[in-house]
Amino acid sequence: MTYNITLLPGDGIGPEVITSARKVIEATGVSINWEIVEAGNDAIKKHGTPLPEFVIDSIRNNKIALKGPITTPVGKGFKSVNVRLRQELNLFANVRPIKSFEGIDSIHQNVDFVIVRENTEDLYAGIEHMVGEDAAESIKIITRKASERICKFAFELAKSQGRKKVTLVHKANIMKLSDGLFLESGKKCAKSYEDIQFEDIIVDAMSMKLVQFPQDYDIIVAPNLYGDILSDLSAGLIGGLGLAAGANIGHDIAVFEPIHGSALDISGKDMANPTSAILSGVMMLKHIGEYGSAMKIEDALAKVFRDKRYRTIDLGGDLGTKEFTQKIIDTM
Template sequence: METVTLIPGDGIGPEVSRAVQKVIDAVGVDIEWKEVNAGAGVMDKYGTPLPDKVLDSVRKNKVALKGPITTPVGSGFRSVNVAIRKKLDLYINLRPVKTYKGAPTKFKDVNYVVFRENTEGLYAGIEHEVGEDAAESIKIITRKASKRIVKAAFEYAKRENRKLVTAVHKANIMKLSDGLFLETAKEVAKEYPEIEFNDRIVDNMCMQLVQYPDEYDVLVMPNLYGDVISDLGAGLIGGLGLTPGANIGDEIAVFEAVHGSAPDIAGKDKANPIALLLSGVLMLRHLEEFEAADRVENAIAEILAEGKVLTKDLGGEAATTEITEEIINRL
C-alpha cells in the first residue's frame, strides 16, 4: 500500500480531488490517503494559507496529489502553489502537452513536454517598492538551478526515447541572466550527444508552437516562460481542463492540474476532473503503477473520442460525477 498526501484545495478542488480518488480506487491501486488542506479556507483557523502540517505530511509521505488553490490577484497572501514548490525544493515543473482525439482543438499529433524551472527566476518573489510610483522585481538565475532542470529534461528525453530538447530563453535581451541559463543548457547538452539540442527565443517559441507544434519534443526553460508556454500549450490541445502537471524534487513529488480553482462553478457539479485525473496518471507512473496508469489514460481517451459524456468546457453537458462514473465504467 502506498501512502499519499491529499490536499483537496478550494473552489472546485474538493470535487475534482474526490473524482481522482474514486477512479484510482476503482482501477485497483491500494492507496492510503492522508488528507490535509491549504488555501483561503484555512486562513481563519491557522493564520496562514499553508500550515506546517501540510508540508510535514508531504515530507513524510514523499508523494502528494493537490487540488487547485486560489491565489489572490494584486493583494493578499502569495501563491500557496509557489510556496510549496520552494519550501520542498520541487525544482521540476513537468507539464505534458498532448492532443487526444475528440478534444475541442484543430491541432493533431501535438505531444511535447514542458520542463519549467520551479524555484527561482521572477517567481523568487524578491520585489519592493521604489518610492510611491515604482516597484522592482528581481530575477534570479543561478548555474546550479539551471543545470539541474536542464539535466532533468535530458534524462527524461533519454528515458522516454524523446529525440530533441529545446532550451527556451530571452538571452538576446537579458544577456546575463538568460545568457547564463542558455550557456548552462549548452554545456549540459554536450553530455547527451545522442539527443538533438537546439534553442529558441521565447517569443519566437510561442509563434513556432502555434505554427508547428508537432516539431517539438521536450522544452526546458526558466520559471516565468514555463508558466506562459504551458498555458499556450493548453490552448493547443483543447484547454486547461486537459492539461496535467507535476512538481518534482530529488525525493518528493506533488501532482496537480494546471488550471485554477474556478470558484464561480464550485459546488455545482460542473467541473471537469480530467486535468487532475491526468495528473493522477502521472502520479501512478511515478509510483510505478504503469498498468493502472495506462488503463486510466485509455479510459479518458475513449470518452474524449466518443464525445458523448463531456463537461461543458469540452463541448458537452455532463456533470463532474457523470464523467467520473463513465471513466470508472470503462475501467
C-alpha cells in the first residue's frame, strides 16, 4: 500500500531534519507518495502569505502531514502558522510523548508519560486587543465541548496504551469559571473510565512535581497554555527538545512535527539533531498502522543512543545531521 502524505519542510533547520526523517522512514520500506508544499518564510516570498490555501487543501485531502518547524514572529507580524493549522483543520489534541533514552544523560531516567494538550482554545485563540494606548487585553476561552472532547481523548489514549492514570492540570483555585469548567469536564469524563485512576493538580504544583517525580505520571491532560509550557519543561527532563516529538490530531486529520523551533542560527550548518523529527515520523507511522516500520526506527534509535560514541552536537558529540541520520539507517 502506498500512502499519500503532505510534507512541509518548514523554516530554518526544518528542511534538514525533515529530510532526515523522510530518509529514515523510507529506509524501513514503507511506500509513501510525498506531496511537498511550502509554508512559512518561503511561502511568504513566493505567495505573499505564510500559509497558502493550497497547503490546507493538501492536508485535508491526504489526512496526514509531516511538518517541519515554522518561524513565528515575536510581538508583531503574522499569526502563528501552527495555531492557524490547528484551528483551520480542527486539530484539537496536541500529543507529546515524553520518554527517556538509555544512554542519554538527563535529569531523570525511566521517564515515560504523555502530555495531551487542548489545542484550539484558551489564550491561544488569539483574541486580544489594545484598551487605549497603555493596556492590552487577551481573552481566555474554555468551552465545555472542547474540554470534554480533550478529556475523553486523554482517557481513550490511556486505555489504548494500557496506562493506569490520567492527571488533569488546572488553576481552578484562581480562575474558577474557566479552569473550573475544564476541571468539571475532566471529573465528568472520568466517571466513564472506572478502571483508570483520575487525579487533578494545580499547574504550579505540577511544575514542581514533574521536576521531582516524573515517573509518577502516565497521561497528563491540560488546557492549551499550561500544556505548552509543561511540554517543554518535560522535554528538558529527558535531554531537551531535540529528543521529543509531537502530533496534532483531529477527528480524521493528523499533523506530526518536531517540537523544537526553526533554530535559524544553525540553519544549513549540518548541526541540527533530527531525532525529534524522526520520532515524529515514528508517531506518524503508528497512526497509519505501520507498527513494524515504527518499531524498526525506535529500536535503531535506542541502539545508537546506548552507544555513547554516536551523539549529535547538542548532546555533546560531534556527529552532524546527515551522519547521525545515516547511522540510524545503517543500524536498522
